[in-house]
Amino acid sequence: MQRHCHVSPFARPSLTAVTLPWIALRGHPNDDVRLMMAHKGKSALQILGSPDDLKFRSCLTLFGRAASDSSDRMLFAQALDQFYGGEGDPRTLELLRST
16 A cells, blocks of 8 residues: 555655655545544554554654644654554654654
8 A cells, every 4th residue: 555654764755745645645644543543452563464553653653743733743642652652663763853
């Protein structure tokens, strides 16, 4: 699926190039995050399978940093807490630091 924002180690996309196509295809990402968070007691891997669980973590990390609204940032942080122990995706964070 090309809808996700997880980037290959060889790509250096801009923040806009990554987020806008995903939002255009899927609608507002908050809707998907809320649906995922409704699955209490299950991991992202159990819900999405691999590698989509990794893509989801990358998206949460990216959208959490890109969100201009504090309630959006909080939603992405809560999802990172629920599914990944509050840890953002290391590669996505590295790419954000280098841009």
